[in-house]
Amino acid sequence: MQPITLSPLHQAIIKALLYADIFNHPLTANEIAEFSSHPQTNIQQVEAALPHLLAKGLIFACKNFYGLKAYPDIEKMVADRLIGNQRAEKILPLAFRISKFIGSFPFVRGVLLSGSLSKNRLAADGDIDYFIIAQPNRLWLTRTLLVGFKKLFLFNSHKYFCVNYFIDTNHLQIEEQNLFSATELITLLPTYGQLLYPKFWQANNWVKQYYPNSAPRPYTHLPIGKGNWLKNGMEWVLNKTIASRIDKWCMQKTIKHWVKNYSAQIEADDFKIAFKSTTYTSKHHPNQFQKKVLEKLNEKIANYEVVHQLSLNSTI
Structure with a gap:
């Protein structure tokens, strides 16, 4: 398989989704722009970049959300998120x-x-x-x-x-x-x-x-x-x-x-x-959440790079 080359913005989108994936939390395009590590990223740039990643099978979409898991998993993630959003808004x-x-x-x-x-x-x-x-x-x-x-x-x-x-x-x-x-x-x-x-x-x-x-x-x-x-x-x-x-x-x-x-x-x-x-x-x-999240993220990045034969140039 020929290695995939990605632009800095494409890499930033994937890294934002990798972090969110630790929590099974799909993101909207607006949220991806906010959590992007690429400077001066706006929603228009993100929306323009997403189709390329979708076409390559590097990310998946459901409704207005994006994540790294394919159907039916992403569908369940979106449903769970919407329920969680409603619960948060209520409280x-x-x-x-x-x-x-x-x-x-x-x-x-x-x-x-x-x-x-x-x-x-x-x-x-x-x-x-x-x-x-x-x-x-x-x-x-x-x-x-x-x-x-x-x-x-x-x-x-x-x-x-x-x-x-x-x-x-x-x-x-x-x-x-x-x-x-x-x-x-x-x-x-x-x-x-x-x-x-x-x-x-x-x-x-x-x-x-x-x-x-x-x-x-x-x-x-x-x-x-x-x-x-x-x-x-x-x-x-x-x-x-x-x-x-x-x-x-x-x-x-x-x-x-x-x-x-x-x-x-x-x-x-x-x-x-x-x-x-x-x-x-x-x-x-006491649950050392910070340590666990950063370790999990490094693990996810390494696995993603191996599976998709690409480099995300990540420094945590």
Whole structure:
């Protein structure tokens, strides 16, 4: 078989679909343009490039979606995605209300939806994941207050109240700069903190290395995030008394708990990433999703290149 030569745009389309295929998530032409690694890609260029890939049997289409699996698999993927989209659209108003509630907690400055819901899809057993931006030197106190509320009043249920990633306003740049982090970052859906989101986006302009066509999500309709008299009053009292000491105590206790429960199951280097814990960052990802996704992507790229006798010139 003679090797197939593809243009940079064709390669970028396939790579976008390979990443989405990890999640059995077909993409529209608009989404392919957004997730393309080829600079200055628009939907017209993508639509012009797709027929060539379809004719070569390198990708497949169903309705207005594209993927790497042939019929009947792609048909099922599209049906599943549409159901997931409907489920997400139904629950989004609740997620916005909960975000506003989270924003009422002391020292919360910004709230964004993450995970599958931020990509407008939700599984039947899916959670609502929140990415929280806190005041500096109050991150661990903020986290403890939110987790404490979940345990006391929601019986530790993650379904509507999963808070697993925190940063502070002085450290808006995400330090793990890879394709997985870039994908999660550009799809974060801001729900609270209108003035903070554009600063967060600007601080993470490194995502353009992976997604040069990405753009901020709508945010001008969001609550500014100044807080009410109760929140401001609680912050004033805590700041004047024991907030700093409590924050340090919460950090120490949480890290000790994580080390005790997870360090034996995860290698040291992986533990540092999955349970990243600094004064300005808290990440709780015991399933090591980032590592698994990037490993799976490299595997998919290698298999695709062998099967189709082509090179995608990929660097993850």
